[in-house]
Amino acid sequence: MTGEGPVVTALDRAAHPLRTVEPGGPDRDLGAVDRMIGGAGGVGLGEATHSSHEFFALKDRVFRHLVEKKGFRTFALEAPWSTGRRLDAYVVHGKGDPRRIMREEFQRDYLWWNNTDYVRLLEWMRAYNVRHPADPVHFVGDDTGWAGPEAYDTVTGYVSRTHPEAATRLAELYRGLRPAVPTGPCIEHYLHTPYPERKAMAGGTGRALELLKRLGPGTDRAAYEEAVRSATAVDQVARQYAYD
Numbered sequence: 001m002t003g004e005g006p007v008v009t010a011l012d013r014a015a016h017p018l019r020t021v022e023p024g025g026p027d028r029d030l031g032a033v034d035r036m037i038g039g040a041g042g043v044g045l046g047e048a049t050h051s052s053h054e055f056f057a058l059k060d061r062v063f064r065h066l067v068e069k070k071g072f073r074t075f076a077l078e079a080p081w082s083t084g085r086r087l088d089a090y091v092v093h094g095k096g097d098p099r100r101i102m103r104e105e106f107q108r109d110y111l112w113w114n115n116t117d118y119v120r121l122l123e124w125m126r127a128y129n130v131r132h133p134a135d136p137v138h139f140v141g142d143d144t145g146w147a148g149p150e151a152y153d154t155v156t157g158y159v160s161r162t163h164p165e166a167a168t169r170l171a172e173l174y175r176g177l178r179p180a181v182p183t184g185p186c187i188e189h190y191l192h193t194p195y196p197e198r199k200a201m202a203g204g205t206g207r208a209l210e211l212l213k214r215l216g217p218g219t220d221r222a223a224y225e226e227a228v229r230s231a232t233a234v235d236q237v238a239r240q241y242a243y244d
Contacts, residue, residue, distance in 0.1 A: 016029075016031075016033075018030075018058075020061075021054045021057045021058040021061060022057050022061060023057065023060050023061040023064055023120070023124070024061070025061055027065060027069065030061075030062065030065050033062060033065075034069070034070070037070065043062075043066060043072070045058075045059050045062060047059075050112040051112045051115075053115075053117060056115060056117035056118060057117050060117060060118075060120060060121040063075050063121065064124060067128065067137055073136070073137050073138060074137065074138045074139075075121070075125070075137065075138070075139050075140070076140040076141075076142050077113065077118075077139070077140070077141060077142070077143075078141075078142065078143045079105070079106070079113060079141035079142070079143055080105070080110075080141050080143055080144070080145055080146045080148065080233070080237075081140075081141050081142070081144075081147065081151065081229070081230070081233035082141070082146070082147050082148035082149075082150050082151040082230070082233060083101075083105040083106075083110075083146070083148065084139055084140045084141025084142070085141070085151075086101050086105065086148070086150065087101055087102075087105075087122060087139045087141070088138050088140065090122065090126060091122060091125045091126050091129060091137065091138065091139045092129055092136050092138065094126060094130075098119055098122045098123065098126075099119060102114045102118065102119065104182060104183065105148070105183055106183075107182060107183040107184035108183065108187050108188070109145050109187060110143075110145065110146075110183070122139070125137050125139065144236045144237050144240045145187060145237070145240075146183050146186060146187055146237060147179075147230075147233050147234045147236075147237040147238075148179060148183070149178050149179050149180075150230075151230040151231075151233050151234050152174055152177070152178040152179075152230075152234060154226060154227055154230040155170070155174075155208070155212065155227050155230050155231045155234070156170060156171065156174065158212075158223050158224065158226070158227035159212065159215065159227070161223075162215070162218045162219075162220065162223075162224075163215045163218070166211060169211065170208055170212075173204040173205070173207050173208040173211070174204065174205070174208055174234075175204075176201075177201060177204065177205065190241045193241075195242070195244055198238070198242045199242045201238050201241075201242070202235070202238040202239045202241070202242035204238075205231075205235040205237075205238040205239070206235055206238075208231055208234070208235070209228075209231045209232060209234075209235045212227060212228060212231050213228065
């Protein structure tokens with residue numbers, strides 16, 4: 001091809017060159033990003049591929065900038081809620097090894113998130129929180145492909161402690177659902193389960209969530225709200241797989 005078409009010309013006019021995609025680049029590079037964001041409370045960053053270093057590195061760079069210059073405090077990724085809770089425990093409290101968590105959680109549909117760029121981001125978030133314990137950054141998973149055993153344990157543990165009379169009923173509703181295999185095989189098992197069984201599973205998770213809400217918060221509202229969030233994540237996963 002010779003010459004430049006109108007699309008390339010328009011892109012050249014609109015583009016804001018970056019000296020680097022790597023974290024640590026000059027803040028003046030991101031002035032255009034700041035103007036686009038304005039006073040928005042959320043910023044969405046997409047990617048043309050799920051497995052290119054440059055996109056992952058640029059997200060890391062932009063997030064650090066947003067934390068340090070714009071007051072943002074949460075990084076949300078297309079990853080399961082329960083995965084996000086494990087990684088947030090590392091980021092905020094230093095619990096666990098991020099490489100091991102990513103190896104265990106980022107399988108099959110999430111395999112591309114298990115990369116050194118996100119390790120670097122998580123380690124930066126942890127270091128930031130060590131320096132700013134009163135104003136931490138957080139990691140959140142916002143996808144519904146899997147609910148880890150921790151999500152079930154949060155719900156059943158709360159009910160056993162605060163409403164033991166309902167523990168047996170909850171166990172019946174969750175019977176056979178708590179994952180006993182790693183993420184990848186669990187997703188495969190769900191996908192090969194007949195639809196009538198998937199619908200029945202979703203019915204059970206929905207009734208479990210309703211049961212929890214009927215029990216109410218009792219004296220520990222924070223624990224109750226965490227249990228409701230976990231039960232909601234479990235139900236969302238089951239309902240997603242219940243669709244043909």
